[in-house]
Amino acid sequence: MNIQENISLKSYNTFGIDVKARFFVEITGLVQLQKVLELKAYPKKIIISGGSNMLLTTDVDALVIHINLKGITLVDQDEDTAEIKVMAGENWHELVMWSLEQGYGGLENLSLIPGNVGTTPIQNIGAYGVELKDVFVSCAAMDIKTGELEGFDKEACKFGYRDSIFKNEAKDKYIITSVNLKLTKKEHALHTGYGSIENELKDKGIVHPTLKDVSDAVIAIRKSKLPDPREIGNSGSFFKNPIISKKTFDKFIRRHPDAPFYEIDENKYKIPAGWLIEQCGFKGKRYGDAGIHQKQALVLVNYGNATGKEILELAKKIQDVVNKTYKIKIEPEVNIIK
Ligand code: EPU
Numbered sequence: 001m002n003i004q005e006n007i008s009l010k011s012y013n014t015f016g017i018d019v020k021a022r023f024f025v026e027i028t029g030l031v032q033l034q035k036v037l038e039l040k041a042y043p044k045k046i047i048i049s050g051g052s053n054m055l056l057t058t059d060v061d062a063l064v065i066h067i068n069l070k071g072i073t074l075v076d077q078d079e080d081t082a083e084i085k086v087m088a089g090e091n092w093h094e095l096v097m098w099s100l101e102q103g104y105g106g107l108e109n110l111s112l113i114p115g116n117v118g119t120t121p122i123q124n125i126g127a128y129g130v131e132l133k134d135v136f137v138s139c140a141a142m143d144i145k146t147g148e149l150e151g152f153d154k155e156a157c158k159f160g161y162r163d164s165i166f167k168n169e170a171k172d173k174y175i176i177t178s179v180n181l182k183l184t185k186k187e188h189a190l191h192t193g194y195g196s197i198e199n200e201l202k203d204k205g206i207v208h209p210t211l212k213d214v215s216d217a218v219i220a221i222r223k224s225k226l227p228d229p230r231e232i233g234n235s236g237s238f239f240k241n242p243i244i245s246k247k248t249f250d251k252f253i254r255r256h257p258d259a260p261f262y263e264i265d266e267n268k269y270k271i272p273a274g275w276l277i278e279q280c281g282f283k284g285k286r287y288g289d290a291g292i293h294q295k296q297a298l299v300l301v302n303y304g305n306a307t308g309k310e311i312l313e314l315a316k317k318i319q320d321v322v323n324k325t326y327k328i329k330i331e332p333e334v335n336i337i338k
Helices: 030-038 093-101 195-203 211-225 246-255 273-279 308-326
Strands: 004-008 021-028 045-048 054-056 058-067 072-076 081-087 134-141 148-152 176-182 231-236 243-245 263-264 268-270 288-291 299-302 334-336
Touching: 021 030, 030 058, 030 134, 054 308, 058 176, 081 093, 093 211, 148 195, 195 211, 243 246, 246 268, 273 308, 288 308, 299 308
Parallel strands: 021 058, 045 058, 054 334
Antiparallel strands: 004 021, 072 081, 081 176, 134 148, 134 176, 231 299, 243 268, 263 268, 288 299
């Protein structure tokens, strides 16, 4: 087992934050993972997979375990559907591209989301009207204390908006090692209702879109709005869209009749945090190397050498101003490692 010391984590997190791991180990097998978890000499352990949903704010005085488990297998199929098992270290977007090559439907709206498969259930990734939970069957997760593998079906995962059991009761207790997804082989349920997808397809004159057409549309929209982490460090949406009660919503919409919103149910409304942040004048602003993306105010960016602390300070300032202006609290979506 190769445990390295003082390794820079810059290339292991999409924010491109240059902090060091005191110890670092790369995991390519389940037995190896069990053995690493048993190591008593390293009581503090931190898991990194694709590093696409985290903000590192300081050097990590722990053993950083980089999950690099690979493999995609077809575990079950019938005429209409295929169930695949995907190991945690597979890159999500490459999986989406692979599924399209097989002619499998279900992942096309989730094209170009950065990160690896193992972290997708944690925050129930979602975009353009589809969430992971729509194709999710189960996942396997290793208990960090015992090294035992456990299965979590969809119900056990308690999925919500950018939320699951792995952000709550099961937080920091498990390492997700693989995910099973059920995809369609025919009669694909295309989700093209999201405004910008419809427009993108219309612009191209596509009336009967294929899976690939939908994926291409999503890729084009994401490229036009979201920064590519290989060019500008970022973690996608930094904040979740706040969900407010009807009472708060009624007051809010009376004052701001032009604000966009989604009704979740009769007592819950979701307000796009990007809109709130833009209205507060932050969009496109830059403070040293930390900034707010020019085309999507929900995304904080690292223009080069921002520290995690600088990004965090900026996030706090945004939360403060939004709260003072709109009396709405916005919470980070990314995992902040202190
Ligand atoms: N808006 C603004 N200004 C901005 C950004 C957005 O006014 O700077 C307004 C838009 O005009 C629109 C509304 O906010 O009326 C919603 O914007 P958009 O469709 O871009 O989606 P979002 O709510 O900002 C969410 C996800 C994204 C996902 C998109 C598309 C969250 C936290 N974010 O963003 O997810 O791609 O919907 O489905 O739910 C991610 O999680 O990393 C991510 C990029």
